[in-house]
Amino acid sequence: MAKAKDSVTVLAYAKCSTCINALKWLKSHGIEPQVRPIVDEPPTSAELAKWIPASGIGVRKWLNTSGQSYRALGKTKFDAASDAEIARWLTEDGKLVKRPVLVKGSQVLVGFREEAYAELFG
Template sequence: MKYLFLQYPKCSTCQKAKKWLDENDVAYDDRHIVEQNPSAAELKLWLDRSGLPLKRFFNTSGLLYKSMELKDKLPAMSEQEQLALLATNGMLVKRPLVVGENFVLAGFKPAEWEKLK
């Protein structure tokens, strides 16, 4: 099984995640989350597949998230509006993401990633 690994190469957490994937011989296609930002349709599919709340797909610790004051704005936005916003800039999206056929992992938690092996 080959997974889709979305990451930002300068992100230290993404670097750790990529190292973990390589050390554990997990096959993946690497995608730069800013150069190839996920579309709203991809994000909707991944949201449904993940079972996570939409807020988990936002990079809440990112500078762009904070400068746009999204903490205050997101509650008033519809799911469709939030997905469209996420699709505008990869820096808004939580990373790394691992996309499998029937699951999506957001962020790097080695214990959760064990199921990739």
């Protein structure tokens, strides 16, 4: 089996409690992901082109609506934006991305729900 398929990457923010909880869950289940700092290395356009469809949720569900970056731009601006604009903004500001983003092969989870992680690694 190809190593890339088995590898797990988590895009996370060190001060994010949800990211911390997700990484603790993974560690407690013997999974050592590659952790990528989402603020320093936000998803690229090419990654989002693959990951958004793989996640099964629309680009607007990728937005961290409780974050400072989102509040600074304002809900009205996001409501008026196209999906392509939102995807571009996600590549420019990692704090706009709902996190953590877990990538395992062709499977992508956005946010942390224990049940979803258990199903993916079960």
